[in-house]
Every structure is written in C-alpha cells, then in structure tokens.
Amino acid sequence: MTTDQIPARVTATDAATALIRKLKDIHGPLMFHQSGGCCDGSAPMCFPDGEFKTGDQDVLLGEIEGSPFYIGRAQFEYWRHTQLIIDVVDGRGGMFSLEGPEGKRFLTRSRIFTDDEWNALKYAEQGNEQSKTEART
Template identity: 50%
Template sequence: MEKLIATDKAIEVIELLKKKHGNLLFQQSSGCCDGTVPMCFHADGHYISSQNVRVGEIAGVPYYIDKTQDTYLKHMQIIVDVMEGMGASFSLESAEGYAFMMHSKVMK
C-alpha cells in the first residue's frame, strides 16, 4: 500500500494546474489558513520549511507535510481528493473552482 495516493479527479485537476502554472508542489502544514488542507503552489521560489518532510509525489508533483502531522499519520495512507467549490485557501486550484482535501486510512 502506497503512503500517498490521489483520486483520478484530483490528478485531473493537478494536470490542469501543471499546464497553466508549470512546476508545482503541495504543502500540508499545521498552521493557520486551512492548515491541514493540501495546498498547491508554484514550486519556483516557494520556501519549504525545515519543519516539513517530503512524503512522496502525486502526478509528478512533490508533496510535503509538517513533521508533526507526518508523525501523527505515520501508520495512515494519505489520500488527496478534490471537490468542486471554492476552498478558503491560497492554493492554486481555488481560482479554478476546486478545493483539494485530504483523507486518510490505516495502512495494513
């Protein structure tokens, strides 16, 4: 079982964002402003804190998560999904009418 996966719809939106914006990355922090929501940013010039670890990639896009959340989710599979609607975030998909979200389930 892979640690990090994405739904087909999430991959479709990621591909759309890659075409429009180029190099991307995901960051899931534990801070304010949708802190536990996967946020998609331009990779070029984006600062990744030393408090984040790379847990993998989806659709060729690196995915970073806060060390605290990584510890909490160490036995969980991270599933990135997307829903239609405006998320309250700074993430690139918001302008397209989508919001990324994360689900998890116990890894066996």
Template identity: 50%
Template sequence: MLKRVEITKRAAEVLQTLKEKHGELIFHQSGGCCDGSAPMLMKKDEFYLDANDIQLGIVEKVNFYMSKDQYAYWKHTHLTVDITKGRGASFSLEIPLGLRFLINSRLFTEKEKDYFTKTDFLESRKKHIV
C-alpha cells in the same frame, strides 16, 4: 511499491490542468492554518520549504511535503489527494476554479505498516529533506 500518498483520477486531471497553466508545482499538507488540514498546491518556487519539511511522496510528478511535526501524528496513515467543489480558505492554486483539494486518510493495512516500519521513514527520506 507501496505508497504513502496517492491521488484520485479526478484530482489528477485538475492537477494536470494546473501544471499546464502554472508550471512546476508542489503539494504541502497544511497543518491546520487557513483551510484546516488541507493539501495546498503551490508553485514550486513560491513556497518556502525548510529542514522541517519532508517529502512523503510524489503524485503525478508533483512532490508532496509535510512538516516533521505533523508527520509524527500522521505516520500511520495512507493519504489520498482528492478534489471537491467548493471554495477553500487558502492560497492553493485550485481555489479560483471553485474547487479545493482535500485529503482522505485511512490507517495503514498490516502489509503497509510492515513495509513502512522496516526502516525508519525519516532516515530513508534524509535526501528529500530540504
């Protein structure tokens, strides 16, 4: 099965450490506030999701969300969550570790584009819209 969102091994290791410390988490792809356009990692019950947020996928058992408006711009891209040294300007849970999650993106391959355009992605995600 093809995925819209994946995670690097190194980022997955940091994510696992944060899950052990904080419990159930979610990623939300920031639309440009605070730390630019970065994936923000939050405790599940401390981040408000609404009907404007859609779930793009799951990485390491952590749901990954983005607003519908931002999705309209990114719908042709594959996202990979990665981690780097440095302190971001956000409230994301990795910041106190001196690390920050980031997104590497690329345009879909023809195979991915065909796979994801067979059905309207937003229609297929209705059950995941909060």
C-alpha cells in the same frame, strides 16, 4: 523487498490527478504541502514548484502526478500510520492554493496502513537510514 511492494504514503484520486494536470498546464511544475491549520485549515495546498519554502521541519511524503508532496514533521508523526489520499471537491478552497480559481478545492482523505504495509514501510525506512549512515562514513 522491492520498491513496488512499498505502499505510497500519499496518492491521489483520478479527479485530483486530472485537476493537477490542468493546473500544471496553467502554472507549470507544482508542489504540495499539507497545511497544518491557520487561515486555510488543514488542507493540501498547491503552489508553483519552489514557491513554498520547505525546511528541516518538513517531510517529503512522495509525489502525486510528478509533484512533490510535503507535510510538517509534527503532522507526519501524528499521521505516519496512514496513507494520505488527495481528492478534489467542488467549492472554494484555501485562498493561497492554486485550485481556488477553478471552483475546486483539494482535500485529504486517509486510511490506516495494513499491518503488512506498515511492516514494509518500517523495513524500507530502516534500510534508508542505514544507507544514509553508510554514506556518511
């Protein structure tokens, strides 16, 4: 199975990628973290790259517009069967996320992976785990 047959766990709409490019021009490299609640609700949060400290409980889902996108492990377990689609709408978003001053906010839409996509992801993950085990021995 080739890498291009494995579906992305996170992707972005054209509107979101346009805003990401604008934010990169202003702030430099970016990173995202899917918030799990608290003050900003459950929203994708955008930060200057490295400003949000990730740890063992964060999962790197992939990249959008060249920017890493993380999610907490507990949320990942709940949403693992879905593809996250990052979009943007008018309005004030999270107070800590970089898009707020632009009068926009990122939001997460999702769709459930098809059976074929899910099987491709499981196959790829099993191969990655086997490679990591072999590298340690």
